[in-house]
Amino acid sequence: xxxxxxxxxxxxxxxxxxxxxxxxxxxxxxxxxxxxxxxxxxxxxxxxxxxxxxxxxxxxxxxxxxxxxxxxxxxxxxxxxxxxxxxxxxxxxxxxxxxxxxxxxxxxxxxxxxxxxxxxxxxxxxxx
Amino acid sequence: xxxxxxxxxxxxxxxxxxxxxxxxxxxxxxxxxxxxxxxxxxxxxxxxxxxxxxxxxxxxxxxxxxxxxxxxxxxxxxxxxxxxxxxxxxxxxxxxxxxxxxxxxxxxxxxxxxxxxxxxxxxxxxxxxxxxxxxxxxxxxxxxxxxxxxxxxxxxxxxxxxxxxxxxxxx
Numbered sequence: 198x199x200x201x202x203x204x205x206x207x208x209x210x211x212x213x214x215x216x217x218x219x220x221x222x223x224x225x226x227x228x229x230x231x232x233x234x235x236x237x238x239x240x241x242x243x244x245x246x247x248x249x250x251x252x253x254x255x256x257x258x259x260x261x262x263x264x265x266x267x268x269x270x271x272x273x274x275x276x277x278x279x280x281x282x283x284x285x286x287x288x289x290x291x292x293x294x295x296x297x298x299x300x301x302x303x304x305x306x307x308x309x310x311x312x313x314x315x316x317x318x319x320x321x322x323x324x325x
Numbered sequence: 326x327x328x329x330x331x332x333x334x335x336x337x338x339x340x341x342x343x344x345x346x347x348x349x350x351x352x353x354x355x356x357x358x359x360x361x362x363x364x365x366x367x368x369x370x371x372x373x374x375x376x377x378x379x380x381x382x383x384x385x386x387x388x389x390x391x392x393x394x395x396x397x398x399x400x401x402x403x404x405x406x407x408x409x410x411x412x413x414x415x416x417x418x419x420x421x422x423x424x425x426x427x428x429x430x431x432x433x434x435x436x437x438x439x440x441x442x443x444x445x446x447x448x449x450x451x452x453x454x455x456x457x458x459x460x461x462x463x464x465x466x467x468x469x470x471x472x473x474x475x476x477x478x479x480x481x482x483x484x485x486x487x488x489x490x491x492x493x494x495x496x
Contacts, residue, residue: 203374203375203379204330204331204334206374207334207371256356256406257406258402258403258404258405258406259399259402259403261403263399263402263403264399264403264490265486265487265490267395267396267399268396268483268486268490269483269486270392270395271392271395271396272479272482272483272486274387274388274391274392275387275388275392275479276476276479277387278383278384278387278388279464279472279475279476281380281383281387281457282380282457282458282460282461282464282465283461283464283465285455285457285458285461286458286461286462286465289458290465298465301465301469301472301473304473304476305472305473305475305476306476308473308476308477308479308480309476309479309480309483311480312479312480312483312484313483315483315484315487316483316487319487319491321487321490321491
């Protein structure tokens with residue numbers, strides 16, 4: 198893969214950004230051109246048309262217990278970094294050394310699975 | 326990097342990175358600053374791709390845009406609302422001085438270094454290929470022990486985090 202091949206990724210990002218932006222822009226343009234009616238009322242302006250009304254703002258202080266989950270996420274995020282080159286090579290390794298390459302990753306993931314088991318055992322995954 | 330699309334993408338992503346880095350400095354709300362920081366990280370990952378360092382780009386997305394920004398968001402959301410102000414920090418002047426000095430050093434090093442640039446005719450057969458396959462082969466071949474030891478390091482970090490949090494709860 199050469200850098201130019203990533204152009205498709207860039208195209209996807211541009212498409213993804215323009216998809217939500219386009220209706221907003223078109224709506225504003227139609228309003229400026231006086232082609233769109235504007236009659237706001239409380240029900241229309243509600244965040245949800247149905248469901249539970251939200252209370253307060255989203256800016257409240259988080260519970261400190263969430264931090265352990267963030268730390269756990271970081272650990273397994275770094276694990277993915279190490280497994281990614283392994284996974285890219287798996288197509289060729291599966292032909293030359295099928296069991297050995299899987300065993301190498303299994304040992305790697307096994308050590309971290311031990312950590313997950315320890316976290317589970319210590320009740321770190323529970324909400325207390 | 327002769328492809329005009331790649332060159333254009335490099336400058337576009339550089340612009341996004343620089344502008345969002347400035348926005349981190351300029352916005353008043355700390356959480357908005359974190360969001361702009363994530364945008365700067367993503368822009369940097371894009372720059373790595375245009376420089377043919379695709380593994381570095383993946384690492385940048387996963388570690389910085391993923392893990393580091395999660396930690397920063399949590400750090401902000403765990404602080405009381407009143408302290409979430411990005412303005413009038415005592416560290417503005419020292420921060421500008423340190424960042425300016427560091428940028429100057431990097432620029433001087435970049436100019437002074439003999440980059441050993443390949444000649445045009447050598448670039449022909451050294452077509453840019455993905456770096457991930459080579460990194461994977463090295464990681465699972467000669468450096469497989471380091472690969473496995475890395476999992477032990479991550480295990481130590483995980484257990485350390487659990488022990489620290491549990492100690493605090495008991496106290």
